[in-house]
Amino acid sequence: xxxxxxxxxxxxxxxxxxxxxxxxxxxxxxxxxxxxxxxxxxxxxxxxxxxxxxxxxxxxxxxxxxxxxxxxxxxxxxxxxxxxxxxxxxxxxxxxxxxxxxxxxxxxxxxxxxxxxxxxxxxxxxxxxxxxxxxxxxxxxxxxxxxxxxxxxxxxxxxxxxxxxxxxxxxxxxxxxxxxxxxxxxxxxxxxxxxxxxxxxxxxxxxxxxxxxxxxxxxxxxxxxxxxxxxxxxxxxxxxxxxxxxxxxxxxxxxxxxxxxxxxxxxxxxxxxxxxxxxxxxxxx
Numbered sequence: 001x002x003x004x005x006x007x008x009x010x011x012x013x014x015x016x017x018x019x020x021x022x023x024x025x026x027x028x029x030x031x032x033x034x035x036x037x038x039x040x041x042x043x044x045x046x047x048x049x050x051x052x053x054x055x056x057x058x059x060x061x062x063x064x065x066x067x068x069x070x071x072x073x074x075x076x077x078x079x080x081x082x083x084x085x086x087x088x089x090x091x092x093x094x095x096x097x098x099x100x101x102x103x104x105x106x107x108x109x110x111x112x113x114x115x116x117x118x119x120x121x122x123x124x125x126x127x128x129x130x131x132x133x134x135x136x137x138x139x140x141x142x143x144x145x146x147x148x149x150x151x152x153x154x155x156x157x158x159x160x161x162x163x164x165x166x167x168x169x170x171x172x173x174x175x176x177x178x179x180x181x182x183x184x185x186x187x188x189x190x191x192x193x194x195x196x197x198x199x200x201x202x203x204x205x206x207x208x209x210x211x212x213x214x215x216x217x218x219x220x221x222x223x224x225x226x227x228x229x230x231x232x233x234x235x236x237x238x239x240x241x242x243x244x245x246x247x248x249x250x251x252x253x254x255x256x257x258x259x260x261x262x263x264x265x266x267x268x269x270x271x272x273x274x275x276x277x278x279x280x281x282x283x284x285x
Contacts, residue, residue: 021197022167023206027055029063035094037063041112043086044167048160051084053118053227054209055164060108060120061202063092068124070104072201075123077231082117084110097121102131127201127237141268142246147171147190153212159221168210169194176212179220185249187214190242199238199265207243208232208261208274214249215257215280222280225257230276241266247274255280 020028026044029037045055057078064073084090090112097105103125110118125131144150150171155162157177172189191207192199199207213225247261261274 021193021195023193023197023203027058027062029059029092031066037092038089040089041084041086044163046086046163048224051086052164052209053080053230054206056084056110056118058202058206060092060110061205064094064106064108064122067094067096067106068104069099070124070126072125072127073122073234074103074125075231075233076120076205078118078120079229080118080227082115084117085112088112127234139262139270141264142188144173144188144244147242150174150189151177157212157221164210167194170210176217179217181218183217185214185218187211187217187247189245191245192242198240199243201234201237204234204238204263204272205232207245207263208272211245211247214247214259215252224281225278228277228279230274233273235273236269236271238265238271239267252280
């Protein structure tokens with residue numbers, strides 16, 4: 001007897017996509033072959049008309065999850081060679097560099113309009129599997145007012161359009177808005193998705209790149225700060241709720257900034273670290 005075939009209609013597909021949270025809708029990639037993936041880059045995550053770099057890396061991460069034999073990203077490093085273009089299709093081409101007994105290293109190219117825009121190298125493994133010693137060194141949770149006592153990041157703060165603020169709520173320490181050349185160049189606050197989506201490891205990749213540049217605290221609003229290179233390390237899977245972020249600029253020289261970041265989840269455990277090289281551009285540059 002031939003079993004009954006059940007066909008999924010376009011209406012059912014559309015309903016399933018609609019049920020996804022915005023971040024999942026806007027990062028989900030389509031398989032072209034076993035090494036290549038594609039999707040359209042959404043305009044929902046723009047900063048000044050350009051898609052946020054953390055959002056683009058989340059697209060790449062979705063593709064790499066389909067390639068990886070291990071469940072979790074340990075790290076992702078990216079070099080930004082050209083800005084992404086919102087509203088246009090992208091293609092991710094992956095290449096497995098090595099698969100070991102506990103980790104797998106994968107590289108990827110993010111391509112739009114026939115031009116490679118981002119080169120990525122990522123390491124995957126299992127965050128819940130102990131690979132060595134059980135002892136831990138942790139980072140102290142920062143002193144910060146509650147999320148309700150912090151102030152929202154807005155496009156007016158940076159003087160540019162921020163469509164991303166409709167997707168991600170960032171609430172900053174009130175002192176961030178008091179510019180002080182003698183202060184530490186620090187961006188400290190809370191972050192979560194506006195639609196209530198719970199954080200996961202892929203969200204942490206985005207959250208490491210959604211806070212306003214920390215030199216703003218010291219120098220005031222400077223304009224566009226594009227990323228040249230970023231490296232993100234995922235330490236643990238996050239618990240539900242607000243994520244706390246602390247980002248500090250260690251060096252500014254000839255327009256180049258080096259920023260270090262940390263993320264903690266709602267239980268106070270350190271869950272991610274980042275290191276970023278960026279350019280501080282004047283609005284007229």
